[in-house]
């Protein structure tokens with residue numbers, strides 16, 4: 296099991312953590328009512344969102360580093376992921392979430408077991424209320440769970456997901472090299488990047504069903520990703536918001552063909568807090584929205600130590616610890632994890 300999944304393994308899947316049969320629910324149940332009592336509003340949904348960067352732009356590397364510092368998120372075009380493949384992922388995921396609930400339940404994630412399969416977002420146990428969401432997580436081979444969903448017809452789904460994952464891996468590693476170089480880390484000397492061993496890679500298919508009362512519901516509650524980097528494909532329906540100091544919640548408007556790249560906790564720690572681990576959430580919507588998140592984290596035994604320099608600060612803001620140790624702290628303290636390891 297990957298380090299990311301491990302952090303949540305003991306907290307998952309109380310019986311109430313099984314997705315609703317959304318097709319048969321016409322009003323918002325009390326279990327799913329979220330009242331925004333935080334002072335994080337007024338929402339800045341009308342502010343300009345994170346930058347759109349073309350990877351083919353000669354200035355792309357500088358723009359990416361700038362976005363890592365200011366936003367921790369950017370949208371990317373010129374990324375080389377074929378449109379046809381992105382569309383195929385969308386249609387395979389639609390096929391999956393369109394299955395009758397009894398069928399999806401056959402691939403339900405099991406408590407304490409593999410984190411692959413169907414269920415609510417892994418962060419659910421940290422909240423009292425339930426999110427308006429159903430998800431399907433793929434770690435390692437997709438075959439065993441896909442066979443449960445489509446005993447005679449699983450190959451197309453598996454081939455698409457495996458192909459997509461391998462394309463995203465190459466792109467993610469290209470972006471990681473750019474960011475590591477800016478931290479004065481030579482990617483050639485990073486063993487896990489060269490050997491691809493022990494990485495924690497997860498592909499999460501998210502579905503936010505059409506919601507009868509979207510302003511009182513929550514798609515995914517605010518969180519930062521326990522990754523180095525996350526690559527997200529949004530569908531045409533908007534819903535993702537990122538929190539920006541001074542502006543509040545800002546919408547990341549989907550751009551046709553673009554993917555959204557966001558930094559997770561590990562780049563924040565490595566950069567001594569200079570790169571932002573972006574806090575984000577998904578609001579519920581009147582029409583169904585799908586998204587696909589590809590999480591990439593180094594192996595569990597990789598030591599994450601803040602880089603010190605004139606640019607990144609000469610005093611470490613965070614303790615040095617392994618990926619696995621941080622994942623354990625996140626699994627316990629969730630949003631407070633970074634302050635727990637602060638010096």
Ligand SMILES: O=C(O)CCC(=O)C(=O)O
Nearest residue numbers: 499501515535577586588
């Ligand atoms: O649906 C989205 O746009 C974001 C999903 C997300 O934040 C996640 O899966 O961690």
Ligand SMILES: [Fe+2]
Nearest residue numbers: 518519520575
């Ligand atoms: Fe996320």
